Amino acid sequence: MKMNRLGRTNIEVSELCLGSMTWGTQNTAEEGHAQIDRALDAGINFIDTAEMYPVNPVSAETVGRTERIIGLWFERDMRRDEVVLATKHSGEGLAIVRDGAPISLQTIPEAVEGSLRRLKTDYIDLYQFHWPNRGSYMFRKNWTYDPSGQLMLDTKQHMDDALGALQDEVSRGTIRSFGLSNESAWGTTKWLEASERTGGPRVASVQNEYSLLCRLYDTDMAEMSVQEEVSLLAFSPLAAGLLTGKYQEGAVPPKSRMTLNDDLGGRKTDRAFDAVSAYLEIAARHDLDPIQMALAWCKSRPFMGSVIFGATTMDQLEVSLGAADLSLGDEVTAEVDAAHRAHPMPY
Template sequence: MKMKKLGSSDIEVSTLCLGSMTWGTQNTAEEGHAQIDRALAAGINFIDTAEMYPVNPISAETVGRTEEIIGQWFARDQRRADVVLATKHSGEGMAHVRDGAPISSKTIPQTIEQSLKRLKTDYIDLYQFHWPNRGSYMFRKNWSFDPSSQNRAETIAHMEDALGALQDEVKRGTIRSFGLSNESAWGLTQWAAVAERTGGPRPISVQNEYSLMCRLADTDVSETCVNEEIDMLAFSPLAAGFLTGKYQNGEIPAGSRMSLNQDLGGRKTDRAFEAVAAYLNVARNHGLDPVHMALAWCETRPFMGSVIFGATTMDQLETALGAISVTLTPAVLEELDAVHKAHPMPY
């Protein structure tokens, strides 16, 4: 397992990260615990979760359940020191928590305390804001994104307010570092600049959707990541399962994400299936498992910190772990670039 320091911090993480968003709906607590055991045995030390998990569906009744499942594992095995733990504070509009209140110095302390209680731990290694208060172009909103209603002064004031509260938590020892999610290049730059000006914790990571089929980060965000020492944590590196090939030819496996979310959050388009066919052809031509190829490709990106993958079965987990030993050749990388040029932004 390859390891690296995350962003400008001294926190060392595996370049594959175990996602947990199905634990509590599609997966039982026992299945979640078994996944943690297997991932750690394979050399993964990084687990990502969020206060709003699990998903598929998200509901008021299940908010926090995934953190509770991880907390049960910590209580059972007493191996907290073996895990780099990341969780997230939901942004404005999440009606099931705090009545949808925006992130602020008022919400941060109570939200951290609630996560710590569920996780049965004294500290969180990486505390992330799940999405910006001002909104985001992620989740297919890029097609109609319009920032003209944003108020720059209010945004900067919010950043100063939030970083002050986060710095208090760093001093208390409840969090070790700060990260962002679903952020833009401008947002990352402003968070870094405000942190330097105020002395608040500097962001060390940004968790955005990134895969062979979703490469919005390749230009501005990647440049920001490299120059600001903010590492990318890629979520949905298998494009919500598309890149496994399991949805080709009209297939919708029982219990799969598409069986629960018919359009995969706006990802299901004719162009998506065409792109998948082209990527599967590259894997086939080079004798690669498409899952291994997709995960290993993400790891090659110069701005990547860790690649977050999830599994609903142990077989899926074992397949993903096979990417640990895969190195893509220059010929494969060249063909993947060619497919991207032929099938850009398929959803």
């Protein structure tokens, strides 16, 4: 498994990352543990989670359950040193965690302690802010995004305060590095400026949605990533399962995400199905598994740190692991680019 450096840190992460957001709803603890075992055997060293997980659905009753499942695995196997572990502070984007309180110097120590307790570990390798206090254009909000209500002085003070609280955690040894999620190019560069101003931890990564169907990252964010050495951690690289082809022609497989989330978080559109057809045709022409093609394309991008994929069955996990050994040729890449131009922004 190829390893990539996480930002400017000395942390090396596998180019594929095991996502965990279904552990505790769609998957049992035992199934989650089996996935970790298999992923580590395949060379993956990177697991991503969040204090709000699991999802499908998110509920007050299940918040924190995924972290607890991972903690039980650490307790069982005593292999903490083999894993680069990432988790996230929710903030005001999720009302059922701390009653929707925004990220602040007061909430950071509490959130870190809660994650450490559930994860049964002394440290978190990558601590991420799940979404900005000022709002985000992610999750289909880009169509109506309006940042005009943001107050620059409030944002600057928040960043300075938050980095101070994070530096305290670094000094305590509870976190090793800091990352963002659902962030913009402007926001990321302001966090980078704040770290220089305050001496707090530098942004190592941004975890944003990225796939053949969702390529918002390809312009300003891509430039920022390359020039500032901030790695992308791509979530939903299979577009919530659309790129597997399993939802084509109106199909809804039993126990699939669409049975729990009918519109797949706003991704289910006629144009999305047309785009998927184009990518499925490319995979078929070149005798490629479409799942592996989609993951291999993501990991080939010049700004990619790691591609986060999830699985609800071991068979799905095995197929995704096959992307580690796949490199796409120039002909496939050219056809992918042509399909993207023909089917831009399908949701």
